[in-house]
Amino acid sequence: MTNSKTKYLVVTTFFMAIILLQVLIPWLGYIPLGAVVVGAQPTIIQFTVAIAAIILGTRRGALIGGFWGLITFWQAWSTPGSIGSLMFQNPFTAFIPRILVGLIIGIIFNKWLRGKNLGIRTIGLGVLGALAALINTVGVVLLTAVGFTIMKTNFTGIPNHNILGWLIGIVSFNGLFEIITGVILVAVIGNVIVPIAERAGIKG
Numbered sequence: 001m002t003n004s005k006t007k008y009l010v011v012t013t014f015f016m017a018i019i020l021l022q023v024l025i026p027w028l029g030y031i032p033l034g035a036v037v038v039g040a041q042p043t044i045i046q047f048t049v050a051i052a053a054i055i056l057g058t059r060r061g062a063l064i065g066g067f068w069g070l071i072t073f074w075q076a077w078s079t080p081g082s083i084g085s086l087m088f089q090n091p092f093t094a095f096i097p098r099i100l101v102g103l104i105i106g107i108i109f110n111k112w113l114r115g116k117n118l119g120i121r122t123i124g125l126g127v128l129g130a131l132a133a134l135i136n137t138v139g140v141v142l143l144t145a146v147g148f149t150i151m152k153t154n155f156t157g158i159p160n161h162n163i164l165g166w167l168i169g170i171v172s173f174n175g176l177f178e179i180i181t182g183v184i185l186v187a188v189i190g191n192v193i194v195p196i197a198e199r200a201g202i203k204g
Contacts, residue, residue, distance in 0.1 A: 053106030061102030097139025129186030
């Protein structure tokens with residue numbers, strides 16, 4: 001039992017370290033497609049959370065998502081002055097979508113996909129990658145819209161009306177690339193890591 005707990009603790013810490021590096025070193029947390037598609041810079045940290053939840057299970061997946069939220073929240077308050085930092089100064093926006101990625105992806109994989117054959121698992125992992133992108137993007141957009149509306153922010157560049165439509169216009173382009181990226185990354189990496197983790201006795 002102690003050996004098993006140690007394994008889970010080590011892997012959980014490893015994923016937290018990856019997320020910390022992805023946040024602090026931007027090119028590790030984003031795919032810079034700007035040279036190919038102008039304006040496209042998909043975030044990939046949610047896929048790290050998703051893969052962690054797939055391997056470690058729901059509770060630890062949510063914990064790792066919350067860790068990402070904590071770093072985001074800290075960054076928003078320590079480096080203010082942009083619309084992005086203003087969005088994530090709201091703790092609901094910073095934490096809830098990231099925790100939900102770990103929670104929902106962990107539940108779906110460990111309840112319905114663990115132990116399935118390679119074909120089903122590959123399709124399922126791809127779908128979970130897309131879902132992770134959607135959970136994070138939709139959650140951030142909705143909670144930001146609610147927060148900006150309630151607080152009635154007058155920050156330069158933020159419209160006074162139709163904030164939700166404005167936010168959708170901003171994130172929809174990147175969101176499409178994040179979904180595509182999620183399908184590929186989670187399917188490929190998940191299919192490599194899941195069997196290794198299971199052989200090590202880490203099964204959600």
